[in-house]
Amino acid sequence: MEKTKTIYRPTLEDIEAAAEKLKGIASVTPLIKNARYSKHFDANIYFKREDLQVVRSYKIRGAYNKISSLSPSQIKNEIVCASAGNHAQGVAISCKLLKIKGTIFMPSPTPNQKIEQVKMFGEDFVEVVLVGDTFDDAYHAAMQQSEEMNKTFVHPFNDEKVIEGQATVGLEIIDQAKAHPIHYVFVPVGGGGLAAGLSSVFKILSPQTKIISVEPKGAPAMLTSIRANRNTELSTIDSFVDGAAVKRVGDLSFAICKETLHRVVTVDEGKICQTILDLYNKDAIVVEPAGALSLCALEQFSEEIKGKNVVCVISGSNNDITRMAEIKERALLYANLKHYFIVKFPQRTGALRDFVVDILGPNDDITHFEYTKKANRENDVAVVGIQLQSPDDLEPLITNMKLHNFFGDYLNDKPDLFQFLV
Numbered sequence: 001m002e003k004t005k006t007i008y009r010p011t012l013e014d015i016e017a018a019a020e021k022l023k024g025i026a027s028v029t030p031l032i033k034n035a036r037y038s039k040h041f042d043a044n045i046y047f048k049r050e051d052l053q054v055v056r057s058y059k060i061r062g063a064y065n066k067i068s069s070l071s072p073s074q075i076k077n078e079i080v081c082a083s084a085g086n087h088a089q090g091v092a093i094s095c096k097l098l099k100i101k102g103t104i105f106m107p108s109p110t111p112n113q114k115i116e117q118v119k120m121f122g123e124d125f126v127e128v129v130l131v132g133d134t135f136d137d138a139y140h141a142a143m144q145q146s147e148e149m150n151k152t153f154v155h156p157f158n159d160e161k162v163i164e165g166q167a168t169v170g171l172e173i174i175d176q177a178k179a180h181p182i183h184y185v186f187v188p189v190g191g192g193g194l195a196a197g198l199s200s201v202f203k204i205l206s207p208q209t210k211i212i213s214v215e216p217k218g219a220p221a222m223l224t225s226i227r228a229n230r231n232t233e234l235s236t237i238d239s240f241v242d243g244a245a246v247k248r249v250g251d252l253s254f255a256i257c258k259e260t261l262h263r264v265v266t267v268d269e270g271k272i273c274q275t276i277l278d279l280y281n282k283d284a285i286v287v288e289p290a291g292a293l294s295l296c297a298l299e300q301f302s303e304e305i306k307g308k309n310v311v312c313v314i315s316g317s318n319n320d321i322t323r324m325a326e327i328k329e330r331a332l333l334y335a336n337l338k339h340y341f342i343v344k345f346p347q348r349t350g351a352l353r354d355f356v357v358d359i360l361g362p363n364d365d366i367t368h369f370e371y372t373k374k375a376n377r378e379n380d381v382a383v384v385g386i387q388l389q390s391p392d393d394l395e396p397l398i399t400n401m402k403l404h405n406f407f408g409d410y411l412n413d414k415p416d417l418f419q420f421l422v
Helices: 012-021 035-041 059-067 072-077 086-098 112-125 135-149 160-176 193-205 221-228 251-260 269-283 290-296 321-334 351-359 391-403 415-421
Strands: 031-033 044-049 079-082 102-106 126-130 184-188 210-216 263-267 309-314 338-346 365-372 379-387 407-410
Touching (some): 012 193, 044 160, 059 160, 086 102, 160 251, 184 193, 184 290, 210 221, 221 251, 263 269, 290 309, 321 338, 338 391, 351 391, 391 407
Parallel strands (some): 044 309, 079 102, 102 126
Antiparallel strands (some): 338 379, 338 407, 365 379
């Protein structure tokens, strides 16, 4: 098995120095017991509310700690970064507070709301450059400018000072929970800066605490790397959880995490979506997909955590409201309540009425209907989305459709065709 040498691990002195720098800059976010989750899991579940930072994520910690450590010559040459969201905002506000000029490269499809937030936090100290279609495009453009103009590149996670800044989240948790032992901490992982920093603090100050890192199922870069015992780049990822979907974690964070994490687990993107909706509807908490990751893993540990003190890091709340329709859709698909079919309609008067009256159940609801006339001599076809009240209603629906010759195909289990049509 390949050995990976730990080339760096933050010291307690470095992390405490970062915490001192961040006084008055980053909020000491509250650690709040959540009654609903505590009751459900028969445990003491606490939320570390990093979504309440001024930039609505923990990223200000690492960005400010890094940029405030630059030398006079580095400051003169300015800084550059690449980000599609939270890191950009952390860098932007840090540039304004420290009066340092920065250029932030963002992918062209970045929602306007995020671009405006970055400009608002950075004001005249940052320039936003939109380039390419993906984060990788923005990253390569930023690195090119860094090399050509000798600007300091502020990495979102693979940097010692960034890791030390993110580690202050762990320092705060230990201080806030000092009256009670912390048995578990669930922390989201993307590039690994937060997980590496937080787990390092607990390794030093509370080694008995189990640190569980949580990744989206569609982007398991840390889990894949730890299983392979080497930092491994994924060929493709599902970028839905944009705050935690990376193809490759940081070399520094991987070397730390493989030694300090108790476990790395993944959660389905649909589960994340349902958690976002539940937090909004039941707790009045707005989170982004990455911000819900830690909570989604609790079900996998439901027996282990009974009676225990558990902390979940709520990492951010920069959720674009235009994504809510997609979030609801993914949640329904995950719950097996939303189903798409190709439906064959006989070319006769009243066929659609017969489908609604005779085929659908009393609680079934058509939510999508895309009709194509005269597909062949006998039938017209439509892509039909149907929302059920219970997953148990699916089999009777399919049986009824087949019995009356309306069934064409079921699309949910055909991802390529499903994405193309719906």
